[in-house]
Amino acid sequence: MTHTNTYIGTSNHGFAQYAQDEIRKLFPLTKFYLLVPTEVFLFEVPAEIEDPIAVIKEQEPMFLRHVQPVTQEFEISRTDADIEHLKGWLREAFQAGLILPGEKIATQVRKDERADVPYAPFSIKAAFDEIIVSEILGEPVVRYSDHIISVYISAAKLFVGLSKPSDNLSDWSGGAIRFMKEQDQISRAKFKLLEAEQRFGIDFSVARTALDIGAAPGGWTSLLLERGLKVTAIDPAAMSPRLLGNPLLKIHKKNAGDVKLRDNEFDLLVCDMSWDPRQMGRLVADLLYSLQSGGTAIITVKLMHKKPFQTVRDILRILEPSLFLLKAKQLFHNREELTLYLQKT
Ligand SMILES: C[S@@+](CC[C@H](N)C(=O)[O-])C[C@H]1O[C@@H](n2cnc3c(N)ncnc32)[C@H](O)[C@@H]1O
Structure with missing residues (x-):
């Protein structure tokens, strides 16, 4: 038995x-x-x-x-x-x-x-x-x-x-991990980051500054703000009015390719851009100068064309050697996606 x-x-x-x-x-x-x-x-x-x-x-x-x-x-x-x-x-x-x-x-x-x-x-x-x-x-x-x-x-x-x-x-x-939907929750996407936090055992509160790429309407940003981080959000689309005016939040209402950041400005980078994975990988790679060494990254990868292993290999080829993979997991709240948890070398 x-x-x-x-x-x-x-x-x-x-x-x-x-x-x-x-x-x-x-x-x-x-x-x-x-x-x-x-x-x-x-x-x-x-x-x-x-x-x-x-x-x-x-x-x-x-x-x-x-x-x-x-x-x-x-x-x-x-x-x-x-x-x-x-x-x-x-x-x-x-x-x-x-x-x-x-x-x-x-x-x-x-x-x-x-x-x-x-x-x-x-x-x-x-x-x-x-x-x-x-x-x-x-x-x-x-x-x-x-x-x-x-x-x-x-x-x-x-x-x-x-x-x-x-x-x-x-x-x-x-x-099948369940979270309570909050009354004024900005997006369902927030559940993905909440699940990543639990599943990967991440303590966001030890980070101080986060970059959120593809942030609108702001579910992930709102979670990071709740955890006490200063957040820089990049998205050409509008952030929820509920977040506007938050002194810990800076918004670049732009395409991620058009933003200039400071070197080593962040200790956490998150990206939930629902986009072609290779193009997303290149955009993230181009902004990695802003992530400190030892900083962590959480990235949602869209699994297009149903070739998930190839997609993960391709995106890691773009992100490594600047980032190394701690874990790749399809979360319950991922749909046709999976989530990467990485660290800057
Ligand atoms: C799935 S939504 C993000 C949801 C967000 N994580 C949340 O919790 O509310 C994807 C976002 O990526 C943004 N996006 C797509 N391409 C982008 C780009 N090149 N630069 C910046 N943002 C982009 C879209 O405008 C969209 O708002």
Whole structure:
């Protein structure tokens, strides 16, 4: 029950094949079975690989948003017996010492919309939470858990697995990270930078000055201002009136190619220009003189023409050696994009 080489991987809709390509590169003889076309898949890593998750964490695939182990699977009976099987599994895991009394346990249940079962995912979580409280003497939580129990209800089977949150790549169910929409939020794009902040573990408040290229209407700029940074925003389009007059904000209402900045003026550079990636890369490269050595950059890359690996290689060729890549990841809030996290050499 402890050792598994079977996992469920999740990517953004349309990107599963790329996540699979990346996994196949790590573990060449991996077998894949699609659960939800282009999005969710089961994969079996060759048995001789001892700790696949350690390898996945070390060389994290860009398009693998979330991974959960499958420690046991059950045929679906489409009756409440399914829930009894899962409860039996949880009791066994506790008896085997895989879950300890007092632990915080998050139960995450996902269901393929084609799975025709009479019970709601929430009833599985409720049944588990009852056992966690009354038998395990643990604490059911939503986040910041010691363990996550992941249940996936597919059309034919139930899959269940137990893992540490960090081993799932994201501690959100399926990696679908949700932020509260603020009442006066300037743009949905703000979620991308919020997610990058969490996913890459960035502390924006240690930076002092940021350059935001392609800033309008100002969602990213507003987040950086909230974190206490001085921001220079470049965009020929208009910034939200809500930001105008902020003493920490300087706006260049221009094309990024027409702006002159000071050398080493910034310790953070962000760019969310929804544009041809190579042209965007060249524009950013031309402004890198304004980023201090050791400064960081967060750049959204539009994945045009569906050749994501080539696009990332091309853009890195333009940005390196001035910047080196810390991480490339397709975030949940990226659509046909991915996000690069880089540092100036
Ligand atoms: C997706 S929007 C940015 C959204 C922004 N990050 C936010 O949070 O509100 C892309 C922006 O890039 C700008 N843009 C495109 N080409 C540009 C260029 N050459 N120079 C400056 N800005 C550019 C567009 O005008 C547009 O406002």
